[in-house]
Amino acid sequence: MKQATERAVRPNSFDLKLARARCKKYRRRILDMSQHVSALHIGGAFSCTEIVDCIYNEFMRPGKPGGKSPDTFLMSKGHGCMIQYVILEDHGVLSKADLDAYCTPHGRLGTHPDYGNPGIEASTGALGHGLSMVVGMALAERGRGTNGIIYTVLSDGEVQEGSTWEAILMGSSLGLTNIVAFVDNNDFQSLGRTSETHPTFYPLAEKFRAFGWETAEIDGHDPQQIYDAVTDRSGSKPLMVVARTTKGKGVSYMENVPIWHYRSPNKEEYAKAIAELETQG
Ligand SMILES: [Mg+2]
Secondary structure, eight states: OOOHHHHTTSOSOOOHHHHHHHHHHHHHHHHHHHTTSSOOOHHHHHHTHHHHHHIIIIISOOOSTTSOOSSEEEOSSGGGHHHHHHHHHHTTSSOHHHHHTTTSTTOSOOSSOOBTBTTOOSOOOSTTOHHHHHHHHHHHHHHHTOOOOEEEEEETTGGGSHHHHHHHHHHHHTTOTTEEEEEEEOSEETTEEHHHHOGGGOSOHHHHHHTTOEEEEEETTOHHHHHHHHHTOOSSSOEEEEEEOOTTTTSTTTTTOGGGGSOOOOHHHHHHHHHHHHHOO
């Protein structure tokens, strides 16, 4: 991370206020969707809202008119896909009808991303496989000479999967500098604390460094820190950003409360959540 004095002279290409406004809008949209289904992964979507927002709205380069971005996003923590869906709707890739039919028999969007749906590059949610696909995608980009950047978000729980570490090893061994990965380090895996179930998991960033990755450690709800971690990278190694986050971020009664891993708020809870969001800057 560079120092604040250096940041001050960077061209004014990042609008923090705008990023916060987008995240508020996206959380509101997810809450609205929650009123049409009996359960959804709201806690894990809220913990990576700022990260996924920055990836889509700050980092991924626009494509040619009517075309795709040269860069790719893969939601390795597939259960957090609500935030991906609402951003894809915001970008006009998915429709309001698509989101209104979420998790219905006639809809095409399920609780995990399905390859073949607009904007979805891989089926994920069986945790531990996403980063391996990212390595393959990044290698393919290099082989084609297109060098698109592959962005991904992993959960902290899935970093315990052995297959994740095989991908970590290959990413650095192959010198895939076009990978930008985040760990949504909310210290929960389903209903338990990651730090309690696997206390030797931490410190996490030094393990990625030992495997040859460049790392950054940030507050994953601070869009400025997310932006800086990626734009300040050296580019000589694949990047892993370990982002401290809060499961259920943005709604006080959901934050760090395990039941919100997979639950929809009732009408009263929904009203309270919306009122809280309205008070946030
Ligand atoms: Mg987690």
